[in-house]
Amino acid sequence: MQPGSARCYIGLPQWNHPDWDDGPLAGSSQLSPLIRYSRYFSSVEGNTTFYGLPSSDAISRWLNEAHTPFQFCFKFPQTISHQAQLRHCNKELTELFNCMDRFEDRLGLLCLQLPESFGVDNLDLLSRFFQDLPEDFSYAVEVRNIGFFQKDEQERSFNRLLMERDINRITFDTRPLFNHPQNDPVTREALSAKPNMPVHVLATGQRPMVRFITALDWQSSMDYLNPWINKAVQWLDEGRSPFFFLHTPDNKRSPEVARLFASKLEEQRPGQVCFSDWPDLQQQQSALF
Template sequence: MPDHCYTGLPQWHHPDWSQSALHGSRQRSPLSRYAGHFSTVEGNSTFYALPDAETVQRWDADTPAGFRFCFKFPKRISHELKLKHCEAELRAFFDCVEPLGGKLGLLYLQLPAAFGPESLPQLSGFLQRLPDTFRYGLEVRHPAFFAKGEAERSLNRLLLETGINRTLFDTRALFALPATDPATLDALQKKPRVPLHVIATGSAPMIRFIAPQDYHQGLDWLEPWVGKVATWLDEGRTPFMFFHTPDNAESPELARLFADKLSTARPGVRGFSSWPDSLRQQEALF
């Protein structure tokens, strides 16, 4: 079976993509056009509200069999109830996304920065009760989980034991360079400034990479991911790579750049279908 690196963005529609290859024919939905090139997407909307059944059916119809949705657990579960007494909310979330079946990638739980080592027992019980019907990712933001101390070791042991993928958010390039543009200043306020400790605790490592507004300035941080993904593929893992920029206007080109580099390093790897250079040249005319 060919190597597969699922490659995607944090959204499938953006107003600044109207003149890009992702715009395409108006006969197709934004999701359908997106899925013609990318193999996965971050489903961040479920953090705020669950879609109705008709919407989920439409998402299914608009994507090919090989596409994977990575939905975020609702904030009601992670931030408000803090993983406690949330059985009904969990059931509603699972019932909502389950009709997508094999198109589900990772369901990922993003914990707030206030969720620290003292809550590890609560996290352990929560993770061990999750149904094995789905695959999961976990993103933490408390500083203790990045300090290379007992808290981080305990967290990693828990994830290794349960096979849950530690979701890594690589924000180094964003914070490394000075910025004055509004989009970057806003991102600097909202994105976590945490160290990057690269580890694969499950079969499907999930990486969220954010570059500066001029994504070419982030290449020194992007390049090592090509080698790491190739290593994971050698180990039989199936990575999920998501690419951000401060306003996401250039995130498709950032993802394309990574996919091109990975294809050079690992010919035949699947997970991204590029668009012709002629479309990029046409875009530059507008």
């Protein structure tokens, strides 16, 4: 891929949230959540597949509703990643890939989120697992064991394994959340659910994936978010097509974070950001008069 053809896909961890209906999108409730969401965002973290595969009818509906160039990203089911921990799961893998085949070029990344108990002593197992994966898909992996963050030979071996197979190492940047903890219920819940791992920034594949979560006061997190703009520019110039997923502790304000990120990136690399401006309340009111 040449630098000019690279694209940055921007999304959120979900395509529906009850608070979004009461804000800028009020009045468009006759449309499905995915139709509305994909008007603005170009990807989504498909967490539903972690718990179970979608039905054939659901897949057909999603493909019909999502606007081009929308890219679905889905997680490997927990039956593979957490329960089997990559062992003896051929049946589950077959079911997964039969399901994912339906998405064809609308599938962005298949994401393997490994549990904290999966450490660097399992690198050989991970390598064998990768060998058996079909080459027709793009993959990303997120590790949550501190052994993968020691900047030692084991971490380097892990990174080399990913680079050899063009598998993207997911970065989950939770620093704004953990470095500025608050005592409100929303933040406490997020602190208990999100991993607190170091941020090691590198692209091991052609489609780097970054998950970023702000503090509840999301505007206080800009010192952490702004460097990701520069990294996205670098990756685009290298011909990579990164995926950025923006979170807030309750995701109520996550569209606003994504809008700011996308606008800053668009200023530097116009035409390479897959995002249509999420309307704020002022824009919505102006449209009424």
